[in-house]
Amino acid sequence: xxxLSSRNSITRYQVTGQLDGSVHETVYQGLKQHAIPKIEDDGxxxxxxxxxxxxxYAPDFEGYSFVFGTYMVFALRIxxxxxxxKLIKKHYALNVAKRLADTxxxxxxxxxxxxxxxxxxxxxxxxxxxTPNVYDLVWDYDAASLWFFSNLKAANETLETLFVKSFNxxxxxxxPYTTADRMAGLSNQERDVLGKLEKSRxxx
Amino acid sequence: MLDIAVAYxxxxxxxxxxxxxxxxxxxxxxxxxxQHDPDFLSLTVGNRLVLENTRNNAKETVTIKGDNASLExxxxxxxxxxxxxxxxxxxxxxxxxxxxxxxGESLNISNLKLPETGPIETPDDLEGVVLEKVYLIEKVVxxxxxxFSHFIHLRLSNKWxxxxxxxxxxxxxxx
Numbered sequence: 557x558x559x560l561s562s563r564n565s566i567t568r569y570q571v572t573g574q575l576d577g578s579v580h581e582t583v584y585q586g587l588k589q590h591a592i593p594k595i596e597d598d599g600x601x602x603x604x605x606x607x608x609x610x611x612x613y614a615p616d617f618e619g620y621s622f623v624f625g626t627y628m629v630f631a632l633r634i635x636x637x638x639x640x641x642k643l644i645k646k647h648y649a650l651n652v653a654k655r656l657a658d659t660x661x662x663x664x665x666x667x668x669x670x671x672x673x674x675x676x677x678x679x680x681x682x683x684x685x686x687t688p689n690v691y692d693l694v695w696d697y698d699a700a701s702l703w704f705f706s707n708l709k710a711a712n713e714t715l716e717t718l719f720v721k722s723f724n725x726x727x728x729x730x731x732p733y734t735t736a737d738r739m740a741g742l743s744n745q746e747r748d749v750l751g752k753l754e755k756s757r758x759x760x
Numbered sequence: 761m762l763d764i765a766v767a768y769x770x771x772x773x774x775x776x777x778x779x780x781x782x783x784x785x786x787x788x789x790x791x792x793x794x795q796h797d798p799d800f801l802s803l804t805v806g807n808r809l810v811l812e813n814t815r816n817n818a819k820e821t822v823t824i825k826g827d828n829a830s831l832e833x834x835x836x837x838x839x840x841x842x843x844x845x846x847x848x849x850x851x852x853x854x855x856x857x858x859x860x861x862x863x864g865e866s867l868n869i870s871n872l873k874l875p876e877t878g879p880i881e882t883p884d885d886l887e888g889v890v891l892e893k894v895y896l897i898e899k900v901v902x903x904x905x906x907x908f909s910h911f912i913h914l915r916l917s918n919k920w921x922x923x924x925x926x927x928x929x930x931x932x933x934x935x
Contacts, residue, residue, distance in 0.1 A: 753915075
């Protein structure tokens with residue numbers, strides 16, 4: 557899902573901390589350093605990195621192309637390989653049968669079975685192409701606000717990790733407590749009440 | 761500041777109470793929304809409402825789906841102590857209309873449909889369309905933030921327990 561899609565899902569974040577030096581240059585360097593690799597790493601199950609809004613399959617941040625007015629707009633791409641369980645089952649069965657025929661034995665030990673399974677998974681991972689998933693984000697640096705266009709837990713966790721690695725800034729996810737605590741302008745007294753707040757008991 | 765994961769689970773109820781109050785306000789007093797958005801025209805419950813009752817260590821879920829569906833079952837669930845956990849909304853200002861869902865536990869916006877924007881016919885159109893989309897999203901995110909801020913100040917005051925909760929219950933039982 558993306559900013560330009562007809563329907564969007566949005567997770568809101570507050571960005572804490574400040575960048576040193578030029579904001580656009582620092583972000584550009586962070587994006588370039590942690591961009592999704594152009595050449596697929598055949599051996600890994602998942603790869604994540606930044607990409608551009610306009611050309612998500614060929615990341616390009618040159619000329620600060622991620623800057624739109626006062627916003628920075630780019631995307632997180634997660635390329636993931638998933639092997640269908642039935643495919644693993646088939647190749648495992650074929651490998652077990654071959655090992656039994658080669659050795660003339662009637663059974664295999666637990667360790668041998670596990671080793672065959674690992675070999676099958678490892679071989680298939682190298683042969684299966686990764687499926688790319690692209691999630692756009694809009695970052696308003698001055699307002700310390702960021703919208704991530706996905707509500708998926710795994711995608712949000714990857715975003716939070718990669719963001720701090722790339723820009724050395726923390727993302728605070730805005731859910732009821734954090735929105736109340738950080739965005740509603742509570743007084744100290746209200747914050748104390750919030751700390752002890754329990755569910756309303758309208759009907760017992 | 762609490763640990764984020766602890767805070768998320770500990771305060772899920774706050775988002776559900778917000779959505780319950782929001783439904784009550786939609787049905788009884790829309791003037792509040794106008795205070796937070798001068799362009800405001802209307803806010804209505806859309807085609808999905810989910811309520812949950814977790815009293816007595818059992819979870820009961822009521823899901824109401826469909827355009828123009830009757831919400832009576834939801835009101836009955838409210839009188840039994842349920843809270844709204846998910847709501848689909850239609851928000852109108854002037855000639856523009858937004859549709860989106862809000863989830864209580866996360867306050868995430870999903871299934872957001874924005875008013876129509878211009879097409880991207882040439883690469884030069886991209887920046888204009890992006891900024892228009894951002895403006896339209898900002899409008900609805902800002903609206904939800906403002907309404908939530910209003911709610912949280914009310915929720916942390918004595919007025920919530922003394923006036924608002926009885927009013928919500930009275931509304932639910934009288935419909």
